[in-house]
Amino acid sequence: MTLCVALLGGSFDPVHNGHVALATLFATLLEPDQLRILPAGSPWQKSGLQARDADRIAMLRLAFAGAAATHPVTLDLQEIERGTPTYTIDTLRSVRAELGPDASIVFLMGSDQLQQLDSWREWRQLFELAHIGVAARPGFSMADAALPAAVASELTMRRGSLAQLRNTPSGRAYLAETLDVDISATQIRAALQRGEKANSLISPVVLDYIQQHNLYEI
Ligand SMILES: Nc1ncnc2c1ncn2[C@@H]1O[C@H](COP(=O)(O)OP(=O)(O)OP(=O)(O)O)[C@@H](O)[C@H]1O
Ligand SMILES: O=C(O)c1ccc[n+]([C@@H]2O[C@H](COP(=O)([O-])O)[C@@H](O)[C@H]2O)c1
Numbered sequence: 093m094t095l096c097v098a099l100l101g102g103s104f105d106p107v108h109n110g111h112v113a114l115a116t117l118f119a120t121l122l123e124p125d126q127l128r129i130l131p132a133g134s135p136w137q138k139s140g141l142q143a144r145d146a147d148r149i150a151m152l153r154l155a156f157a158g159a160a161a162t163h164p165v166t167l168d169l170q171e172i173e174r175g176t177p178t179y180t181i182d183t184l185r186s187v188r189a190e191l192g193p194d195a196s197i198v199f200l201m202g203s204d205q206l207q208q209l210d211s212w213r214e215w216r217q218l219f220e221l222a223h224i225g226v227a228a229r230p231g232f233s234m235a236d237a238a239l240p241a242a243v244a245s246e247l248t249m250r251r252g253s254l255a256q257l258r259n260t261p262s263g264r265a266y267l268a269e270t271l272d273v274d275i276s277a278t279q280i281r282a283a284l285q286r287g288e289k290a291n292s293l294i295s296p297v298v299l300d301y302i303q304q305h306n307l308y309e310i
Contacts, residue, residue: 101130107155109298110275119163136177179213184221197222203232227271284308
């Protein structure tokens with residue numbers, strides 16, 4: 093059977109239940125040999141990260157410890173170690189070189205990123221290296237045609253089944269419209285700054301870590 097690696101990249105500032113839901117949804121759908129979490133080193137479309145790299149990494153380890161009991165989760169720190177602005181195309185080139193031409197690579201994202209995929213560096217070339225697996229975030233529906241025209245037509249051309257993603261190296265897109273988790277890191281940072289606990293949005297062990305290290309305070 094083809095080796096399949098699913099990648100979830102993100103700022104994870106902080107990691108929250110929406111990230112874990114996205115990763116575990118695709119881990120269940122694809123049954124990849126590896127589910128790699130890739131914290132971005134320097135997400136060039138964001139104005140900066142609030143938590144230090146070491147804290148984001150520690151929170152990721154805590155948040156995914158539960159999922160790691162049932163799915164083959166690993167943390168890949170290459171984007172932090174690279175020390176340059178984070179472009180997914182660079183990461184995919186490196187993962188493809190590592191895994192060889194036949195492995196299935198599936199880059200996971202929420203629908204907000206799909207809606208701006210045409211702003212990513214060399215975005216069309218991403219499909220030469222990987223598939224994409226997209227989960228809807230609240231308010232997103234394919235029927236509303238909420239995508240830039242270039243992304244919509246690329247998606248129409250590349251729509252594939254889970255089996256195609258699982259068993260071929262790259263070039264397909266799969267959209268899971270069922271995930272509907274109304275959580276964002278922005279909302280969590282704002283809640284924590286107001287002194288709220290954000291209990292239902294974030295894992296208790298991550299929340300403990302945030303409190304112990306006085307993260308996201310005003
Ligand atoms: N609730 C969610 N449901 C589905 N996908 C999500 C959800 N939250 C984040 N994602 C996806 O996870 C990836 C990493 O997201 P990121 O770390 O930027 O979190 P975020 O909550 O979107 O952060 P922020 O509010 O700071 O922009 C992105 O592809 C994003 O679309
Ligand atoms: O490659 C790009 O140009 C690019 C532009 C925006 C986002 N990304 C990637 O998309 C993932 C989610 O990004 P973010 O900003 O929502 O945390 C993360 O892995 C980013 O590196 C990548």
